[in-house]
Amino acid sequence: MKIPKSITKLIESFQSLPGIGPKSAQRLTFHLLHFPQERLERFANALLELKSGTKICTICKNVGEGETCSVCEDKSRIKNQIIVVASPMDVFAVEKTGYKGLYHVLHGVIDPLNSIGPEEIYIVDLMDRIKGFEDSFGDALEIILATNSSMEGESTAMYISKLIRDTGFGEDRVKLSRIARGLPVGGDIEYADEITLSRAIEGRIDF
Ligand code: ZN
Numbered sequence: 219m220k221i222p223k224s225i226t227k228l229i230e231s232f233q234s235l236p237g238i239g240p241k242s243a244q245r246l247t248f249h250l251l252h253f254p255q256e257r258l259e260r261f262a263n264a265l266l267e268l269k270s271g272t273k274i275c276t277i278c279k280n281v282g283e284g285e286t287c288s289v290c291e292d293k294s295r296i297k298n299q300i301i302v303v304a305s306p307m308d309v310f311a312v313e314k315t316g317y318k319g320l321y322h323v324l325h326g327v328i329d330p331l332n333s334i335g336p337e338e339i340y341i342v343d344l345m346d347r348i349k350g351f352e353d354s355f356g357d358a359l360e361i362i363l364a365t366n367s368s369m370e371g372e373s374t375a376m377y378i379s380k381l382i383r384d385t386g387f388g389e390d391r392v393k394l395s396r397i398a399r400g401l402p403v404g405g406d407i408e409y410a411d412e413i414t415l416s417r418a419i420e421g422r423i424d425f
Contacts, residue, residue: 225251277347279323279340281306289313295320298353301362301419302344302378304371307408308364315416319362322347327365327374336377348382348392360393362422366406379425395422 225247232243250258274280275287278300282288289295289309299319301312304327312321326339351359363378365371379394397407397418407415 278321279325279343280309280321281323289321294318298351298357299360299362300344300347301364302375303364303407304366304374305408311408311410311412311415312364312419314412315419317416317419319360324365324374327368327370328377329370336381339374341378341381344378345381345385348385348387358389358391358393360395362419363394363396363425364407364419368406375425394425396425397422 228247228250229240229243232238232246233240238246250261253261271283272281273284275282275290276285277290278287280287280289284291296319300322301317301319302322302324303309303312304324306323306325309321309323322340322344324339324341324344326334328334328336328339348359348361353359361378361382363375365374375396379396382392382394397415407418410418
């Protein structure tokens with residue numbers, strides 16, 4: 219039997235997504251085949267608008283709808299606290315904990331095996347933010363490193379902290395901390411529940 223092209227094309231598209239194997243890709247495709255045309259179009263439009271309807275914030279690199287994201291726009295956020303995360307998905311997780319500071323989204327972690335070096339993620343932009351930081355009360359800027367506890371996440375956190383100190387920012391200008399307690403080793407922060415994650419932020423250690 220020859221499978222129609224539109225079916226194989228969709229199966230291949232699903233299969234290109236993380237965590238979706240050939241079986242799941244087939245199941246999803248045949249599931250969608252039962253959808254009425256109108257529902258399919260809504261689904262397709264949501265996909266199309268995913269990229270065209272979002273923008274990367276010029277300040278923190280989070281995903282938003284305008285030039286700057288809603289967190290950076292929010293005047294009530296604590297300006298001298300920046301939590302550094304690997305992906306915009308981590309921002310959603312941290313927001314649920316009631317965190318009131320700012321973010322910096324790296325869009326990845328340093329991963330030499332997959333040819334991702336420090337230049338491939340938004341580390342330079344973080345350094346520029348640190349250099350441009352001024353506090354009217356003379357308070358230090360706190361950088362909370364919240365990358366995953368995987369090997370890549372750990373080495374990214376180490377790289378950033380070393381870079382900050384090597385650039386000449388001492389304890390008086392930049393306070394460094396790393397989220398710790400409560401997160402399982404190798405556990406992804408996007409999957410942590412709110413309580414575990416908020417404890418990990420509260421129990422951060424100097425880095
Ligand atoms: Zn922002």
